[in-house]
Amino acid sequence: MNAPSAAAEVRPPTAPAPPPSDVRAALKDSSSVGLALFPLGIAFGVLVVHSGLDWWWASAITAFVYAGSLEFLLVGLITAATPLAQVALTAFLVNFRHVFYALSFPLHRVRSRAGKVYSTYTMTDEAYALTTGESAQSWSGRRIVWLQALCQVYWVVGATLGALCGALVPARLTGLDFALTALFVVLAVDAYLAKRDIPTPVLALVCALAARFLLPGQMLLVALGLFTAGLLARRALAARGMGEEAARA
Amino acid sequence: MPDHTGYVAAAVAVSALVTWALRALPFAALAPLRASETLRYLSVYMPVGVMVILTVYTLRNVSLADAAPVGLALAATLGLHLWRRNAVLSVLGGTAIHVALASTVFSHS
Numbered sequence: 001m002n003a004p005s006a007a008a009e010v011r012p013p014t015a016p017a018p019p020p021s022d023v024r025a026a027l028k029d030s031s032s033v034g035l036a037l038f039p040l041g042i043a044f045g046v047l048v049v050h051s052g053l054d055w056w057w058a059s060a061i062t063a064f065v066y067a068g069s070l071e072f073l074l075v076g077l078i079t080a081a082t083p084l085a086q087v088a089l090t091a092f093l094v095n096f097r098h099v100f101y102a103l104s105f106p107l108h109r110v111r112s113r114a115g116k117v118y119s120t121y122t123m124t125d126e127a128y129a130l131t132t133g134e135s136a137q138s139w140s141g142r143r144i145v146w147l148q149a150l151c152q153v154y155w156v157v158g159a160t161l162g163a164l165c166g167a168l169v170p171a172r173l174t175g176l177d178f179a180l181t182a183l184f185v186v187l188a189v190d191a192y193l194a195k196r197d198i199p200t201p202v203l204a205l206v207c208a209l210a211a212r213f214l215l216p217g218q219m220l221l222v223a224l225g226l227f228t229a230g231l232l233a234r235r236a237l238a239a240r241g242m243g244e245e246a247a248r249a
Numbered sequence: 250m251p252d253h254t255g256y257v258a259a260a261v262a263v264s265a266l267v268t269w270a271l272r273a274l275p276f277a278a279l280a281p282l283r284a285s286e287t288l289r290y291l292s293v294y295m296p297v298g299v300m301v302i303l304t305v306y307t308l309r310n311v312s313l314a315d316a317a318p319v320g321l322a323l324a325a326t327l328g329l330h331l332w333r334r335n336a337v338l339s340v341l342g343g344t345a346i347h348v349a350l351a352s353t354v355f356s357h358s
Contacts, residue, residue: 036337043344057257064265069303071264078260087260091267097299098268100292102275120273175318175344175351181307182326182343186336188300189327195297204298208305219309223302228291231298235290 026146029139033126034154037068041158043179044071046166048159050176051079058163062156066122069187070094072180093220101128110141122148125187203230318355322347 041062048058053075065071070091077087105128110119127148130136136144192201204227211222311319326343333339 036340039337039341043340053257057261061261064261065268067264067268070268073307074260074264078257081256082260084259084263088263088267091264092271094303095268095271097296098272099275100288100295101272102278103289103292107276117273120276121269123272174356175322175348177307178319178322178347179340179344181304181319181323182340182347183336184300184304184307185323185326185343186330186339188297188304189330190336191297191300195293197294197297200294201297201301204301205305207298208302212305212309216309220302220306223306224299227298227302228295231291231294232287235287 022140022142023146025139025143026150029130029136029143029147030150030154033130033151037126037151037154038158040068040179040183041155042162042165043176044068044075045159045162045164047072047075047162047176047179049163049166051075053078055160055163055167058159059156062159063152066152066155067091067095067124068155069180069183072177072183076177090220093224096224097125098123098128104132106131106136106139106144109139110145112141115141115145119145119148122152124148124151126151199234200231203227203234314357315351315355318347318350321350 044062045055045058048061049055061071061074065074073090073094074087077090082090101123105123107116107119110116130147131139131144139147188201204223207226207230208219208223211219211226215222308319322343325346326339329342330336330339
């Protein structure tokens with residue numbers, strides 16, 4: 001049901017609405033992620049207005065940047081009037097992981113050019129996680145693009161609502177920025193559970209703390225650089241053989 | 250603040266462009282990426298480390314006075330997530346506990 005004919009796939013993006021089955025399927029596929037994105041979007045919107053930005057920036061940032069963790073960091077960078085070059089560097093470092101998603105994201109199933117552009121633009125951690133799962137192997141390109149569009153809608157609408165409600169609440173909510181920390185903790189636990197390898201998070205923690213105390217001004221760059229170098233060194237050691245790494249793998 | 254709007258717009262545009270470039274350009278270089286064992290290794294081991302580093306990064310300015318509410322909220326988030334594996338519950342629960350602690354028991358004002 002979810003595989004429209006080849007003729008449907010090559011229709012230009014301005015063609016009439018797709019078969020409803022793709023949209024319905026995407027609604028169902030996106031429900032779990034939507035349950036997470038919507039309230040987190042609300043928290044983001046509240047953070048935006050409580051940082052002193054107009055409410056509509058919440059909609060603009062979520063629609064244009066659309067990379068959850070970077071957006072939370074971006075609000076802090078903006079309120080600190082961080083130079084644009086450092087904003088670009090932070091965006092690069094925080095989102096560099098997306099480079100690896102190209103290895104397995106099913107972009108080849110999205111046929112139209114506009115679809116490919118939109119699909120890469122909205123290739124978030126959540127979209128990647130959903131579309132590379134086992135059950136997603138049969139999904140059509142349209143179903144994938146609809147899924148991504150719905151995820152973005154949940155996020156933008158949540159952020160806009162949060163900003164509008166946050167603007168109405170006069171009292172300052174201290175400690176709301178912890179939502180970002182909590183999100184990273186959750187993503188770290190999920191990533192750990194996928195691989196269950198203790199040395200990697202320990203190495204990352206040591207690199208992060210070292211960078212924090214040695215070069216606090218360039219913490220992200222130094223920590224990620226040290227961590228990448230550490231991983232490469234570890235792989236080189238393991239490749240030399242006899243290492244317990246080989247046995248574990 | 251008229252200048253401010255221009256700056257925020259530029260920061261948003263820069264972030265959007267860098268993010269999209271990172272998401273789209275690797276598809277053009279897909280073949281060599283697929284062949285690289287080293288990149289494969291990094292793609293497997295990097296995510297958990299990046300998340301740990303980002304967690305520490307968000308806490309880089311926590312003062313000693315805030316250590317208690319932050320530590321308790323961290324423990325709550327971690328505990329909730331290991332227990333229920335529900336991202337929404339863990340994030341909302343941990344944040345709610347932090348907001349409650351920071352604005353009551355551990356309030357500075």
